[in-house]
Amino acid sequence: MRSWPTKTLALGGDYNPEQWPRPVWDEDVELMRRANISFVSLGIFSWSWLEPAKGEYEFEWLDTILDKLHAGGIAVDLATATATPPPWLSAAHPEILPVDVDGHTLWPGSRQAWCPTSPVFREYAVALTRQLATRYHEHPALAMWHVSNEYACHNLPCYCDECARHFRTWLQRRYAGLDVLNDAWGTAFWSQRYTDWEQILPPRRSTTFNNPTHVLDYKRFSSDALLEHLRAERAVLDELSPGVPVTTNFMTLDHFRHLDYTQWTPTVDVVSTDHYIVDALEHPRAELAYSGDLTRGLAGGAPWMLMEHSTSAVNWQPTNHAKDFGQTIRDALAHVARGADTIGWFQWRQSRAGSEKFHSAVVPHAGADSARFREVEELGRIAGRLGELVGSRVESRVAILHDYQAIWAAEGPCMPSSELDALTAAQAIHRALHDRGVTADVVHPSADLTAYDLVVVPQLYLVTDEHAAAVAAAAEAGAEVLVTYFSGISDENDHVRLGGYPGAFRDLLGVRVEEFFPLGPGGTVALSGGAGTWWSEDVTALAGTDVLMTYAAGPLAGRPAVTRRAGDGDAGSAWYVSTLPDDATLATLLDDVLAAAGVAPVVAGLPRGVETTRRSDGTTSWLFLLNHTAEEQTVSANGYDLVADTPVDGQVRLAPGGAAVLRED
Template identity: 70%
Template sequence: MRSWPSDRIAFGGDYNPEQWPRETWAEDMALMREAGVSFVSLGIFSWSWLEPAKGEYEFGWLDEIMDLLHANGIAVDLATATATPPPWLSAAHPEMLPVDHEGHTLWPGSRQAWCPSSPVFREYALALTRELGRRYHDHPALALWHVSNEYACHNVPCYCDTCAAEFRVWLRRRYPDLDAINDAWGTAFWSQRYTEWDQILPPRKTTTFANPTQLLDYRRFQSDQLLDFYRAEKAVLAETSPGVPVTTNFMTLTSFRHLDYNQWAPDQDVVSTDHYLVASLDDPAAELSFSADLTRGIAGGRPWMLMEHSTSAVNWQPVNPAKAPGEMTRNSLAHVARGADSLGFFQFRQSRAGAEKFHSALVPHAGRDSDRFREVAALGALAGRLGEVVGSTVTSSVAILFDYQSNWAAQGPCMPSADLDPVTMATTVHRLLRERGIAADVVHPGADLAAYDVVVVPTLYAVSDEHAAAVAAAAERGAQVLVTYFSGISDLDDHVRLGGYPGAFRDLLGVRTEEFYPLVAGDAVALGTGTGTRWSEHLTSTGAEVVDSYADGPLAGRPAITRRPVGSGAAWYLSTSPDDHTLGALLDRIVSDAGVRPVADVPAGVEAARRSAEGGASWLFLLNHTGQEQVVPASGHDLVADAAVDGQVTLAPGGVAVVREG
């Protein structure tokens, strides 16, 4: 077994030699050496090449590639190749295909054409995994196992009969009896009461709105089904290839919320993720930083692996813009700054055919003689110089709470506003803190909050009593707690907490909301110091100081922002979505009261983050997102320019620096 590269930031990506003739493979090795590639993810979509017919395995080509990679000093993250079945398997067993919301079978011809509950697919996938584990366990190139790929990207939710039967099995484990299900799902409404287990179905397309808690439980079930599938493959690898670490690549970009990664993380030997910029966002780079901090939170603060991102354009958006010169490097260092110890890309060589032929790669269609490949090679060299950063961590005094299951509940049917995306406030607060150079961890509500001086609870719609109590305890011991609108509204069964909103946090905050006043798109409400959009509330203070009030409309004169002293800390409530200036000023006051300082004194448009190691070593990452030269106070040695820094570092337009401090 080969050790994972630890003397550098591991650099590489998905390698698909089966797409290319053998005479290309030697050239690939030379290009990998030139680019500084130190690892590849291999064989992710190669099932039809490894097993062209049932039980007939062809490993010769993979043996050859593994040997070539070893000879060139490249570590292999070897896939179990079970992400997509070969055509012969789905032709023989069409019952394993997923079924959509309206009952349509999703046929092969793309990828992930398999039902998460299919015993047939599991049988064949585990057989292939067993063969791979046995054959390659002792191969000197093998450093990591890569189970499947991007679980749930395309095949959940599935509504087939197999999933229906497995859903009932899952429900029997979760609930003691049908009475408990009827209570949890509120089936007294609309005559939905179940009297036999077989009456329960997946939330398929129906006449009108589905039962919200049934939908919530089905999302939990589908996440658990895929996690069980992952565990089954991992168990086979533990048997056939003991001692080799195992991972699967998450997708922590904020638009992907199909799986509860907090439940998956304990089963990963290293947490890895894929991230791609979404061009339609107002600030894609800010979303990248949030997603990186979210990944670090899922990893429990430990270093993590960026399995995939892109050198330039992707292929799956309505318009796929290319990255500007230097943008790939800034994107990559933003991930490293926030805890990534590996930089992977999809893919090594840009495909000539197939649905992803216009997805960028380390080696573009233009080949070696291209600006893109020259930037790739420069980044690979920089990854080598950043080896001293490996294993260091990020420390923050600010926590932003984020829970996939609460998000699922908040996305249920018949909410007060369809414009209420539960992630909006979390990403907005994170972006404004980032603009101020303030580090933030994005963590589950069940995380230990003892080390945080500021705790932000952004649109945490569904929350347990235990987690609500932990937030209150943080304020008691001295933290500044900021709770935003539509938090604490329901319990984990999506039952509204009665007596006035915001339910679970009402006593902590010293406020009571009688009614929501959501705002339609384009509307705003005046505040004493700015404007609010998207949301407002008929709010009364029951013991909190009124910091700002609504200045017009039906809520004129009522509190909009409040503060209540709690223990040696304070609890703040934000009942609307303010403009950036207003929310930024509020965050300035909160972090000042908490004594939280920025990572560095940075000008607008410069992103700053710090990683630290035991023993006191630290590295300041500076990313200039502007088109102008910027100057930042710093001292030490810039690993990017390989030059001393004495008092200040000058960042070129779009430039970056990584300063070893001291």
């Protein structure tokens, strides 16, 4: 077994040698050494090459490439190769195929064409995992196991009869009986009362809206079903390859919300994720930062792995833009700034054929004699110098709460506005903090919130009593707490908390909301101190609560819009924002909240468009400065710049699109 690279920032990516003739393999290893590549993820989509027929295994090719990688000093994150079944398996067992909400079978011909609960698929996947673990546990190139790939990217949710059976079993474990389920689902409405477990189906296409709690529980079940699959393969690895770390690549992108990764992290030894820039987003760089902070939150603040991103264009957007020259380095360092200690790309060599042949790679179609490969070579040199910060952690005194189950509930049927994305407030506040040079951990409500000076509760529609109490405890311990509109509305069964919104946080905030007034996309409302967007509410400030801003127009004119309730003694204040202020208004409000919390930017006077974070190991700190503008920027700082490999005395000059990582004096 090879140790994971720790004396360098680990650099690498997905390697698919089965796509190439063997003479290319030696060239690949030599180019990897040239670019300071220290790891590869191997065999992710190789099932049909490893087992071309049932029970007939061909390992010679994998033996050969593992030996070559080991000789080249490359650590291997070896996949169980179970992400996509080979054609012979789905042909022999079409019952493994997933079914969509309308009852249509999703046929093979792409990838991940398997039902999350199929016992047949699991049997074959576990058998292959067993073969690989037995054969390669002692191989000196093996440094980590990579289970499956991007769970739920294409095959969730599945609505087949097998999933229906497993869903009923899952419900029987969750609820003590049908009476309890009927109460939780509110089946007194629309005559939905169940009198036998066999009557319950997945929330397939129906005449109109499905029961919201039924839909929510199916999302919970679906996430758990794939987690059981991960655990089944993990159990084989623990049995036959003990001591080798295990991971699977999460997808902490904005648009991927199928799995409750908070429940998944205990099953992996290392948290890893994939991230790709989505150009269609209004603020793609801010989304990258949010994703990194979320991944760090899932890792409990520990360093994490970026398993995949792209050197340049992807292949799945309407227009696949190439990255600017220099952006390959800057994007990689943006993830390191958020806590990544491993930087991987999809993929090593750009494919000649297949659906991803125009997806960029480390070695592009043009070959190693290309600007993009030379940029990776330069990053390889930088990665060697950045080895000293491996294991350090990102400093943050701000928490933003993120709960996948609350997101699922807020995206359920029949909400006050189907136009309002569940992460609108979270990402707007995170972006405003990011622009101010203030780092935030994006964490689950079960995290230790008393460790923070500011806790932001953005659109936390569904919240348990326990998590609401944790927020109140953070305020009692001295943290400033900022709660936004549409928070604390329902309990874990998606039952509305009665007595006025924001239910779970009403007493903490000292406000009572009687009715929502959604504004819709592009809608605005005048405030006494600016403007609000997307949403508004009829707020009453209770005794002891200060009104900081009111609505200045419309049906709510004169009503409170932003409030603050001071805490007793050393307790922090609780702020409520019943709309989403426009950028300028939100910035002013956050300046007041940050001042009350005693939270300052990482760097004072940061130029607009320059991103900054700080990592520390307790004795040494490293300051990250990333220039996202097209102009040179100057930042006051001292230390040694590991990117430029030069000392900095008083000022660091950032070239357009440039970056610096300073070991600070």
